[in-house]
Amino acid sequence: MKADAIVQNGIVKTLCRMCDTRCGTGVYLRDGIMVDIRPNEDNPVNKGRMCNRGVAAIDLFYHPDRILKPRKRLSDGNFSEISWDQAMDEISARMLKIKKTYGARAIAAWKGEALGFFQQEEDRVDGHESAGLSHAVHVGDGRRDSKRCQAGGGGYAV
Template sequence: MAKLPIETEKIIEQYGPSLNFPPKDGYPGRDEPDKVINTHCCFCGMQCGIKLLVKENKVVGFDPWMEFPFNEGRLCPKGVQRYLQNNHPDRLLTPIQRIEGKGFSPISWDHALSHTVSEIQRIQSAYGNDAFQCYQAYH
């Protein structure tokens, strides 16, 4: 059974979750985006079409993209909330590494990549190529 490196309260203090977090200056007006960007929801392979409303280079909302042939403006519950995560305080912007007894520390992308490669190689040389598997979680 995996053991947490530090108490749960400290992890939450550092990385969230910050539930029901309102933006610092309140929710921006939906009627004044600088730009509307037709793009795709990035959460899963369905790639539903979505119109992101952008103000001062930040996503502030979305509109349905009715003409997009696959989803015709509809989004699932994950896609509906996706735009809120761009500027959410819990969003990780750098890799972090677990250090026993100290919790988590930010590390560089180069360090994260080389550490990941060396750990995959260590596991595979000790237990065989099929001993390593990757699991991707969206939330």
């Protein structure tokens, strides 16, 4: 899988998306393909360190079993690939039905680790009335302590 990268060969300084800490990284590209991820020594958050989770990002991105398109569970328990439009239509219809039947507080959303930006925006979303909003526990926050587990504390000092 090739990335539509502006830089085809070289290092792109970016932020790790494996947790909310957003450690500074350098992604090494060869012919538009990620070949290595290393900590950014100049980043004040992780200070040249990177946890195992961040190092594993390439393996997860290129894993052959990575799901790239929506899937719908069939009556026999198997899954069938569907379009993004169909998935969004079906999910939104079901959520609206739940809201109409049971009220907005019956809807819960799981944000996961890598969607911390959503937390910053959630108060700005019109009509957001759900009390069932949650996100994963932050194992570490490099802004407070760069030696904690997910903030480069795994020890990869390069």
